[in-house]
Amino acid sequence: xxxxxxxxxxxxxxxxxxxxxxxxxxxxxxxxxxxxxxxxxxxxxxxxxxxxxxxxxxxxxxxxxxxxxxxxxxxxxxxxxxxxxxxxxxxxxxxxxxxxxxxxxxxxxxxxxxxxxxxxxxxxxxxxxxxxxxxxxxxxxxxxxxxxxxxxxxxxxxxxxxxxxxxxxxxxxxxxxxxxxxxxxxxxxxxxxxxxxxxxxxxxxxxxxxxxxxxxxxxxxxxxxxxxxxxxxxxxxxxxxxxxxxxxxxxxxxxxxxxxxxxxxxxxxxxxxxxxxxxxxxxxxxxxxxxxxxxxxxxxxxxxxxxxxxxxxxxxxxxxxxxxxxxxxxxxxxxxxxxxxxxxxxxxxxxxxxxx
Numbered sequence: 001x002x003x004x005x006x007x008x009x010x011x012x013x014x015x016x017x018x019x020x021x022x023x024x025x026x027x028x029x030x031x032x033x034x035x036x037x038x039x040x041x042x043x044x045x046x047x048x049x050x051x052x053x054x055x056x057x058x059x060x061x062x063x064x065x066x067x068x069x070x071x072x073x074x075x076x077x078x079x080x081x082x083x084x085x086x087x088x089x090x091x092x093x094x095x096x097x098x099x100x101x102x103x104x105x106x107x108x109x110x111x112x113x114x115x116x117x118x119x120x121x122x123x124x125x126x127x128x129x130x131x132x133x134x135x136x137x138x139x140x141x142x143x144x145x146x147x148x149x150x151x152x153x154x155x156x157x158x159x160x161x162x163x164x165x166x167x168x169x170x171x172x173x174x175x176x177x178x179x180x181x182x183x184x185x186x187x188x189x190x191x192x193x194x195x196x197x198x199x200x201x202x203x204x205x206x207x208x209x210x211x212x213x214x215x216x217x218x219x220x221x222x223x224x225x226x227x228x229x230x231x232x233x234x235x236x237x238x239x240x241x242x243x244x245x246x247x248x249x250x251x252x253x254x255x256x257x258x259x260x261x262x263x264x265x266x267x268x269x270x271x272x273x274x275x276x277x278x279x280x281x282x283x284x285x286x287x288x289x290x291x292x293x294x295x296x297x298x299x300x301x302x303x304x305x306x307x308x309x310x311x312x313x314x315x316x317x318x319x320x321x322x323x324x325x326x327x328x329x330x331x332x333x334x335x336x337x338x339x340x341x342x343x344x345x346x347x348x349x350x351x352x353x354x355x356x
Contacts, residue, residue, distance in 0.1 A: 037311060037355040043071070043109070044318070044329050045087040045096060045352075046345030055084035055098060056345035058329075059112065067342055072105075075112040080105060087350045090134040090153060094352070097141065102126030104141060106156055109354050116156050120149070133171045133178070135200055140178055142168040148180060148196075150203060164196040164205055170261075172220040174246035176200050179226050181215040182208075189233055195226075197249055209249060212240035219262040219269065220246070221283040227269070229259050243286065253286070265308040270315060276300035278317060295336035307351035314339070318348040 041061045048054035057080060059071035072080050081101030088095055094109040104118040120127040120143060128144035138159075139151040147161040148168065165182025172179050177197050184192030194208040195215060212230035219227045226244040241257035244250070259271035259279060268289070269281040276299060280290035293315060294300070304320035304327070313334035320327050327348040330341040 040354045040356040043352050043354060044344045044348050045084045045350040047084045047347045047349050049346060050083055053079065053082045055080040055082065058344040060342050069345065071112040076114050086131045087352050088132055089352050095132050095139060097129045097132050099128055099130060102128055104129060131170050133173060135173050140171060142171055142180060144186060162198055162203060162205060165194045166192040169216040170218040172218040172226055174220040174224055174226055177246060179218055181218045181228060183214050183216050185214060191233060195228055207249060209244060211242040213237050217261045219264050221264050227262055229262060263306050263308055265310055270306045270308060272303040272306050276303055278303060278306055293336045296338055298338045305349045309353055316351045320347045323347060
């Protein structure tokens, strides 16, 4: 009898552990361990002014604290183009999406030298590329013409275009799927209100998920949830944040929430907010944890972008100032205290980290 009770106890204990593993402590199968690395410096993409053809790329060298205000032009003898919108490093290459010029610039991040400039045009008409993400040696580039391009990162050839919704913006990957925010932002006031789901094995759109009007920003956490920030219609429909379970593709929650963008590091999402603030949202508890990450007296005029160094926990906040003159990037420690700042170009929107 005693042996039967012991067996029953251990069976119940095992079942408890299994059920507990189903909670949000589980991590997405797409997550990989961070490699050990040391930083050489940072690049800051400054989008410049619309139709002014003055996108710039600032480089800050950690070793000697030197600053090059436009590394790309100084190395390549030409400018990046009009309205740089996104920048990411994948493998040995850096990719810059230049929206109005309808180009993708592929660069050697060690030197800033151009490897290839790729035109995004359809019968001579610019597709207006927006953002880039990566999966298994493929780059996926959203464009305002309603497509996501599939680029081979070895050959740098575009293999196909996947049709999605109207004016797609940011994308995120979870559970073998690509989630694309279809904003319809060029069709005011008739916005799109869907998120396209693309199967990364077949490279086909398998469904659309309905969210609040004008979804623009998307991010994936380590637990398999996709966060979608919608702007609304600027009048009767308020800004919103939807949480999608990537296992079921069902909307778990949808709440009124205003946030310019979202950068997730571990359990925390950092979001630029009005009045020079940076909100902190806990993706594990799914609660807003701080109205402002900054804990000292640092004043930011116009919070424009946020980046987090996964290796150090440092948070970089870009300040666009008055949108027409040079901006600033401020580095904070993980506790929200200012460490240093650097002057950069007009409208700094993205920061990426370069390894040695």
